[in-house]
């Protein structure tokens with residue numbers, strides 16, 4: 001059984017987070033190789049693969065090429081997570097679907113030019129397709145001019161959310177699931193704060209990550225998020241090879257969903273217990289066994 005780990009041309013051997021994954025796969029008899037995603041016409045992509053399954057791992061350049069990325073996903077015979085899941089999850093408007101499904105989510109509106117229902121206090125304007133905090137702006141209460149200018153500059157729809165200020169001292173908690181089962185968690189410091197620094201490439205803000213042991217409320221909320229999402233998608237939890245549920249505290253301290261990552265999540269192997277790569281590998285093998 002062979003698996004291709006999908007990455008982007010600028011990271012031909014992944015972004016480092018998955019360094020122990022090929023070894024963990026090999027330990028249970030699954031061969032793996034990195035595969036650079038992209039259209040057949042690009043010279044720096046890999047088009048030939050004899051893999052039984054392609055697993056999305058570090059395709060970090062997709063936000064700039066979302067339509068192209070989606071059609072590539074659709075061209076892959078067997079992809080994890082599946083192309084239909086990717087399609088729904090690429091556009092953060094999926095948060096509105098989850099709100100309608102009753103999940104506790106950071107209040108979210110989708111704004112297009114002319115939008116004027118800005119939240120009362122501080123708020124955030126960020127692209128609907130995005131990663132690495134790129135294009136996310138924290139706006140002071142009442143500064144509608146800055147918000148409208150940022151929205152126009154994004155050149156497409158944006159999400160508008162009240163700023164959840166407790167993130168500044170509590171941070172964000174990411175709960176990672178493999179094959180629908182909880183594996184581990186880590187925290188990420190607030191990103192829209194003055195002391196954040198940009199990586200030398202200018203591509204992303206440097207993240208401050210740490211190990212975490214989530215409390216019962218976060219565990220329960222993350223489970224509810226996965227149940228709601230799989231219900232909306234019409235798939236089984238086991239059909240999600242990996243999922244990351246990012247939670248931040250709401251005004252009353254209750255955990256709220258900030259993002260459900262089903263496309264390129266950093267799974268935080270470097271912050272997890274040493275068993276995490278093996279748990280991921282066994283979820284991959286379970287997906288292989290499930291193949292038609």
Ligand SMILES: Nc1ncnc2c1ncn2[C@@H]1O[C@H](COP(=O)(O)OP(=O)(O)O)[C@@H](O)[C@H]1O
Nearest residue numbers: 124130131132133134161162163164190191192
């Ligand atoms: N409504 C919000 N309240 C507080 N912080 C936010 C909010 N939206 C975004 N952030 C901050 O911005 C970062 C990036 O936003 P996020 O929605 O996670 O997009 P992405 O990680 O895909 O770029 C988050 O990790 C968080 O620190």
Ligand SMILES: [Mg+2]
Nearest residue numbers: 132133246259
């Ligand atoms: Mg995020």
